[in-house]
Amino acid sequence: LIWAAIHRIESGLNDFESQDIIVGTLGLLxxxxxxxxxxxxxxxxxxIGAYGPIVFSIVFGYAGMSIAIRKKSEIIALAGNLRLGKSGKDHGSKHKDMEFSGKLLDTSAIIDGRIAEICSTGFLEGPLLVPVFVLEELQLIADSSDLLKRNKGRRGLDILKQMQEDNYIEVRIINDDFDDVQGVDSKLVRLGRKINAKVVTNDYNLNKVAALQGVAVLNINDLANALKPARIPGEHMNVLIVKAGKEENQGVAYLDDGTMIVVEDGQKYIGSTVPVTVTSVLQTSAGRMIFVKIANE
Structure with missing residues (x-):
């Protein structure tokens, strides 16, 4: 019976992460x-003196273990900060600004899908943290009556599952939530401040809100723009003008990576490939725009 009980405990513990077991044990103690x-x-x-210690041990032991597992991310962040503070005694104050290495994933970054490719290259360090409220939003999108939203939600869930299976980088689901805060973006910003983690997103508005509140942001669109080939004013290239621009006589073309090119006086060349000269480049977190003029004019 004892060996059977031990085997049951072992099989039950196999379903838990090692960090959960360690943190839960510390909470129990x-x-x-x-x-x-x-x-x-x-x-x-x-x-009370005879039975009190038994009751207190059960109640407080379970409470300590349960609270420690729920607050796992905060405990790990606190331990990291204490370790950095200890090493700072030998290395001066340069460690004071060091941050927790975890990255919080936004819903838009998961659905976008490029985060999986970035992780597979090894350029992004983990762990990647997926809050439970982001998972809930993904599930709501996946259950939407709108076909496009439903496909996006299911794609996001599939990408998360694939990232966990590929094991290029550690992906953790964290249970931290804020019942007094409305909106996933607001919760992400608050959680980022709480555990001192960066937010990974491609949402332009979330990027601005997080920056205003002192939360570091890794914007996937910024990374994509940085990796695009640089276009220098005066450079020559050939483009296919596909439609008219917003302003009078403007034409619009696109590079292979999707970058928009605004062609001055290019409306009359719609449907034609023409040589152009770069006049200026505008780059923001929302994307990059290249302004050109017809080369032979």
Whole structure:
């Protein structure tokens, strides 16, 4: 019976991550310490003194373990900060600004899908943290009556599952939530401040809001723009003008990577490939635009 019980415990523990077991054990020990301290205060009381320590141990032991597992990300972040603070004694104040290495994934970054390719190259360090409220939003999108939204939600869930299976980078689901905050973006920003983590997104508005509140952001669109070939004013190239621009006589063309090219006086060349000269380049977090003029004019 004892061996059967041990095997049951082992099989049950296999379903938990090693970090959950370590943090849960520490929480259990802390709860038992508190239970024993309280039990000593009631030790000489009749009835309560005999059974109190047992009840206190069960209640506080379970509470300590449960709270520690729920607050795992905060405990890990705190331990990281303490470790950095200890090493800072030898290396001066340069470690004060070092951040927790975890990255919070936004819903838009998951659905976009490029995050999986970035992780597979090894350029992004983990762990990647997926809050439970982001998963809930993905599930709502996947259950939407709108076909396009439903496909996006399912794509996001498939990408997360594939990233966990590929194991290029550690992907953790964290249970931190804020019932007093409305909106996934607001919760992400608050959680980023709480655990000192960066937010990975391609949402332009979230990028601005997070920056205003002091939360570091890794914008996938910024990374994509940085990797696009640089276009220098005066450079010559050939483009296919596909439609008219917003302003009078403007034409619009696109590079292979999707970059928009605004062609001055190019409306009359719609449907034709023409040589152009770059006049200026405008780059923002929302994307890059190249302004050109017809080369032979």
């Amino acid at each position: 802390f709860g038992l310490i508190i239970a024993n301290l309280i039990g000593l205060a009631f030790a000489r009381l009749p009835i």
